[in-house]
Amino acid sequence: MGSSEPDPEVVELAHQMFDLAREGETDRLLAYVEAGVPVGLTDPSGNTLLMLAAYHGHADLVQRLADAGADVNQLNDQGQSPLAGAIFKGEDLVVSILVGAGADPDVGTPSARVAAAMFGRESLLS
Incomplete structure (x- = not known):
């Protein structure tokens, strides 16, 4: 029987x-994703x-992760979406990529639409 503790090497890889x-x-x-990292x-x-890529403004990585099947609407434990995070951080190119990949501006708390309104950036979502 295996231990209930995660393998330290797996934790380090994550x-x-x-x-x-x-x-x-x-x-x-992306090489790791292609090799089997979820x-x-x-x-x-x-x-x-x-x-994480969206929040830190890495547009190319966001595009490639979306192309590889990443869920552009998956919320974190605080109910935040990648799109709302990119708006909050002022990452306009990332916002454009996420919208193009089907990100829903109305999911999450606050939603990307609400975040855009708070920062006067509604035009990013039109």
């Missing part, structure tokens, strides 16, 4: 994946690789 997403290491991260991998706060 941490590396989140760091690659934050840093915008597109080719390296494109929907989440950190302990429910942030996906796509959420």
Whole structure:
């Protein structure tokens, strides 16, 4: 029988994946995804690789993760969407990519639409 504790090597690999997403290491991260790392991998706060890439403004990585099947509407544990995070951070190109990939501006709390209104950036969603 296996232990209920996660394998430290797997935990370390997951941490590396989140760091690659934050840093915008597109080719390296996508190589791991192609090798079997789940494109929907989440950190302990429910942030996906796509959420971290979007929040940190890595447009190319966001596009490639979406192309690889990442859910552009997956909310983190606080109910935040990647689209709302990109609006909050002022990442206009990421917003455009997410909208083009089918991101729903009305999911999450606050929704991307509400976030855009708070920051006077409604034109990003039209």
